[in-house]
Amino acid sequence: MPHERTILLVDGQSFYASIEKAARPDLKDKPVAVGDPARKNGIILAACPIAKSRGVTTAERVAEAMAKCRDLVVIRPRMQTYISVSLLITEIFESITDLVEPYSIDEQFLDVTGSISLLGSAEEIARLIQTRVKLSTGVWSRVGIGPNKILAKMATDNFSKKNPAGIFELTHNNIETELWPLPVHKMFMVARRMSAHFARMGLHTIGDIARLDLNEFKRQMRLRMGRQSDIQAEYYWQTANGIDPSPVVPGMRSQIKVINNGRALKWSMYRTMEDIEPLMVELVIEVCRRARRYGYMGRVVAVGAAETDGYQSSSFGRQMTLQRPSYLEHEVGAAVHELFLKHWKGMPLTQLHITLTDLSDDRVYQLDLFEDRERLIRREKAVDTLKDKFGPTAIVRASSLLKTGQAFERAAQIGGHWA
Missing domain, CATH: 3.30.1490.100 (DNA polymerase, Y-family, little finger domain)
Incomplete structure (x- = not known):
């Protein structure tokens, strides 16, 4: 039987805003957001934790954010800088494992299965990553750990971001107690519209889907969304149960669909x-x-x-x-x-x-x-x-x-x- 994989999903906290604050020590204790201050109807791309604590949210209008937080410092984005920092972080990850897959500019998957014997446990590797990235870029990292990409991603999104240490491990041993009680919209790739479909089906938590027999879930999905929904049903059922055989593929994903x-x-x-x-x-x-x-x-x-x-x-x-x-x-x-x-x-x-x-x-x-x-x-x-x-x-x-x-x-x- 093959050894279970150890996958990390590393997310840069308030990525754009963190980079700007690292470049401006005078802003360390001030609320900072990234957006175009000259365009009050433009949107906030990122907000630091201080700004978020004062009600500023990503994707809201600049004018609305400044009305909530009168001393908010809005900095025009510097995309080339953020891309350069992201590439630097990739190089840090590649010093730990050659299996690094960028997911977005501030999120990357790492397969550290082969690194554990050299660098210690998954949690020790996560702390090593946090230290190296913080010292090199000023960005604090949250790390989700799991036996596959799906669980690592949901560990980051739902638990690491709320954990003061910024690290959380989600496995098949604790998925029932930790993940299943969460509302269904907390599941990866479930947005508002699909959440509404699940609510009308009486499926309010991730566990409600996970505990269903797959064929019964498919039957309910067909009644709600038509016969073409079988593939969707299988995907959501596997996600709820933490099933994901997909490998960490070095480099950017190459298959373009849109x-x-x-x-x-x-x-x-x-x-x-x-x-x-x-x-x-x-x-x-x-x-x-x-x-x-x-x-x-x-x-x-x-x-x-x-x-x-x-x-x-x-x-x-x-x-x-x-x-x-x-x-x-x-x-x-x-x-x-x-x-x-x-x-x-x-x-x-x-x-x-x-x-x-x-x-x-x-x-x-x-x-x-x-x-x-x-x-x-x-x-x-x-x-x-x-x-x-x-x-x-x-x-x-x-x-x-x-x-x-x-x-x-x-x-x-x-x-x-x-x-």
Whole structure:
């Protein structure tokens, strides 16, 4: 029988805010949040524990956070710095084990099964990691320990973050007493909508799902969500029972299932279709450019938007299947335009997102008797080459010069934030 694995999920506490406080010792005892202080309707990306204790929350508006905490110091994000620190932390982890899998910019999985004989128990390794990362970056780490990635992740999210030591081990020996009593929304990958489905099924805790027979759970899920829900049912049942055979894979996960891009917007600027179209075109261009970079064409185009007039709000998310997979801007753009006009109620926009899914390898595609697709693909790839060499604004649509275009502002940012 193979030896049980030992997996860690290491999370950097208030990652962006911790980096900023480490760079500014004068802010050590002050409430700090990362966001754009010049954009009061922008969102808080991270808040330090002091700010959180005063009611500041991630993803709330900057103006709301500053109203709650009058002495809040809001610092504009420096994404390149955060990426560099994340890569430094990866190097620290790789000095402990060669099995390191980044999960996000501030979370990484480590398989330390082979390191225990050299460095001590999983808890001792966790403390070693906390010390090295803190000394090198100023970031305090919370560490979840488990026999697999799922349990390590849920140990971090539900227990390590509340434990003063920042370490918690969740195993099959204590899952029933520690994890199962938690409300079902505390389970990994269970969001608000799925929690509501489970509540209507009478499943209020993680243990309610774990204790069910799998076939009975599938039956209940089919009644609630249709026959296609069997795969979902098996996934949630295995998660509740702490079953996860997936390995820790060094490097970033390579399989891409979705390519998307979106913006949170100043609703006062995006009131008419004339205002919205320059941004919509830019989003289509970026989604298609990413798809070409990754070597995928998409068959399904989706548009999501939120709108408000200050009194009432509305949102929608709709998708359309193209006649053939594509990453050509005029084909994807036509679908986006049609979907948006069909479902937009005409109020000013606060969010707009475009997504390309049902991806397939771009080395195989359907030819067209009436359109030279190869020539169009070569043309768009030639534009990509120029942008890669000279920058994303080397060639832009004329509409990006209008006041609601964002191409030039975004070119100076990383991931939508200042570098």
